[in-house]
Amino acid sequence: MxxxxxxxxxxxxxxxxxxxxxxxxxxxxxxxxxxxxxxxxxxxxxxxxxxxxxxxxxxxxxxxxxxxxxxxxxxxxxxxxxxxxxxxxxxxxxxxxxxxxxxxxxxxxxxxxxxxxxxxxxxxxxIAKERMGCADECMRRLFANGLCGAVIAGSPCSGKTTILRDMAKALSEGRADGIRRRVAVVDEKGELAAVCGGIPCCDVGRCTDVLDGYPRAEGMLQAVRCLSPDVIICDEVGADEDVAAVRMCAGAGAVLIMSVHAGSVDDLARRPQLISLLHTGAFRRVALLCGRSAPSAVAGIYSSEQLLDGEVQLCG
Structure with a gap:
């Protein structure tokens, strides 16, 4: 295909x-x-x-x-x-x-x-590659009980950005449940939407607004102030200012979907950036990707509560 x-x-x-x-x-x-x-x-x-x-x-x-x-x-x-x-x-x-x-x-x-x-x-x-439909399996498993805050974790070249891009389109177009949601993509590095002259070169959906070039924390807060998003998506979070912005955005009612670096199940319970994000209460599920040998494929879904308790058990 x-x-x-x-x-x-x-x-x-x-x-x-x-x-x-x-x-x-x-x-x-x-x-x-x-x-x-x-x-x-x-x-x-x-x-x-x-x-x-x-x-x-x-x-x-x-x-x-x-x-x-x-x-x-x-x-x-x-x-x-x-x-x-x-x-x-x-x-x-x-x-x-x-x-x-x-x-x-x-x-x-x-x-x-x-x-x-x-x-x-x-x-x-x-090389950035669009994979239309690549987020479907991940979304089905993450959101089996309804849309919720989620973290996409994976090693470099595991497909995190590719999944986030397709997830933005899927939620914007209502591909999974027929509900078109207002999506804000905070694209600090220009990888998610590849905006050129104000127009996204990548298809992130008709109900998606792109904050291009914004530092992640500032972009998240700007989205909440000005765009009333249902969902905020951004890539590679983890800095202290990102965590503070996540906490504020979650309090405003937006669903947050973000990615972090993690190469294994052990990393999920050990990486301080991920633990800090989970402590905000904004995320209920974590999807761990397989890695560069199978880009965008999901290795497992984990509960944030279990990870914070030191338990690493599949929940989806």
């Missing part, structure tokens, strides 16, 4: 790197394009493609030069580095339909804070 779309996503991500590198990537076999979830460029090393089988070097023997990596960086910045300074300082740039480029280099530090990067040494472009 998704094969042609996967190739399209790969080609779009490759094109964002500029003609110098894109021509080699666009010529790769269709099978590798379908399976790829990252394109990795390291100065003085060959191009690497990350897929379920591991790291593939399709152009082994041809190393990425400094000139090519500089061209890639300027292309990712839209040839206006100054316009992406805050993103660069954070270490990532989002392009196209939500493809996220992680940037490595030498940090420029001022007052204990990274303010810029110089001497770019590597780029990791994570």
């Amino acid at each position: 998704y094969i042609d779309r996967d190739i399209q996503c790969f080609d779009e991500a490759a094109a964002a790197l500029g003609t110098g590198i894109a021509s080699a990537l666009l010529a790769l076999p269709a099978k590798l394009k379908r399976e790829a979830f990252e394109i990795r460029l390291r100065c003085g090393r060959p191009i690497a493609i990350s897929c379920a089988e591991g790291q593939i070097f399709p152009c082994d023997g041809v190393d990425v030069s400094r000139a090519v990596l500089d061209e890639v960086f300027y292309n990712l910045c839209g040839h206006a580095v100054y316009s992406r300074e805050s993103d660069i300082a954070r270490g990532c740039i989002t392009v196209g339909s939500g493809h996220r480029a992680g940037i490595c280099g030498t940090a420029v530090v001022s007052g204990g804070t990274v303010t810029a990067l110089r001497d770019i040494s590597s780029v990791n472009l994570r």
Whole structure:
């Protein structure tokens, strides 16, 4: 069902790197394009493609030069580095339909804070893929007793963002129960909706408002103040200010659905960020994803009460 779309996503991500590198990537076999979830460029090393089988070097023997990596960086910045300074300082740039480029280099530090990067040494472009319907199983198991606050937990590349994106559309369009809900997506990194010129490049539903580029905590509070959402969705929460905002939004009556990093069942009971979120009382269920070998697949559903009591038992 998704094969042609996967190739399209790969080609779009490759094109964002500029003609110098894109021509080699666009010529790769269709099978590798379908399976790829990252394109990795390291100065003085060959191009690497990350897929379920591991790291593939399709152009082994041809190393990425400094000139090519500089061209890639300027292309990712839209040839206006100054316009992406805050993103660069954070270490990532989002392009196209939500493809996220992680940037490595030498940090420029001022007052204990990274303010810029110089001497770019590597780029990791994570390919964003839309999976229409991928959230259906997760929603069925999470919301078996009705819509409730939920946390989607998983390791990197496990499909957290992909599920949240499809969940936003499903709740906005009433795909599961026929009820169209007002959904607010807080998209700090531009990965969930990939807004361009005020229009989401990713389909997050007709009843969805996107707060693009807002810091998570500020975006959540802005949504409650101005948008009267039924549901607030955001990615990768866990900072202290996020937890405080979650507590305030839950008190305003919004259902919160968010993601956190957790690679295993043991992580669910140990990660302080997750425990802090569960203590707010805003979340009743936690979905743990299988991992990069089966993106967006659900390994298990757990009760927040049991996790807080130190019990890790499946409940869905």
